[in-house]
Amino acid sequence: MNVAICEYGAGNVRSVEIALRRLDATLTDDVSGADLAVLPGVGSARSALAGLRASGHAAALRARVEAAQPVLGICLGLQIALEWSDEDGGVEGLGLLPGRSERLTAGRIPRIGWAEVDGRGTFYFAHSYAASTSCATAWSEGVVAEVRSGSFVGCQFHPEKSGPDGARYLAAVLEEATSRSLA
Secondary structure, three states: OEEEEOOOOOOOHHHHHHHHHHOOOEEEOOOOOOOEEEEOOOOOHHHHHHHHHHHOHHHHHHHHHHOOOOEEEEOHHHHHHOOEEOHHHOEEOOOOOOOEEEEOOOOOOOEEEEEEOOOOOEEEEEEOEEEEOOOEEEEEOOEEEEEEEOOEEEEOOOHHHOHHHHHHHHHHHHHHHHHHHHO
16 A cells, blocks of 8 residues: 655654554655555644645645545644634635634643544544534544545544554555555
């Protein structure tokens, strides 16, 4: 399985690389031709989007989703895939799925630590913004934890930092991408 990690000058790329290699993924720089493209998450929305647009990754990600090729967004990667983010005074997102990223207003902020996701396991979260979208498929403590829209899957948690549950989650995403590639 060839996986491209979309670098944008920030993000926890190294952790994602290690987690994917442990699952026998082969890393490539070819975002358009990979079996799966990963949009990692750490940093600010405005700078991440500027980096993605400057590198051409923004257009490649849009083309992938339009062609039903798998994309995984992690944390900030999920948030900037939406149409809009309230972060950094508001910024237009990639529009890969409907909705917006909104600042958390209840509970602990920033929301950092381990939390259960709808009976699927316990995952590591680190965020102050969260998705508001009709594409939500799982929640954690009342916050959207996963979204799915066409070939896009996004998780608010960091599977690469979530131990065995995170490894199982990433393995399932890779399996799903493999199934799409073979179809």
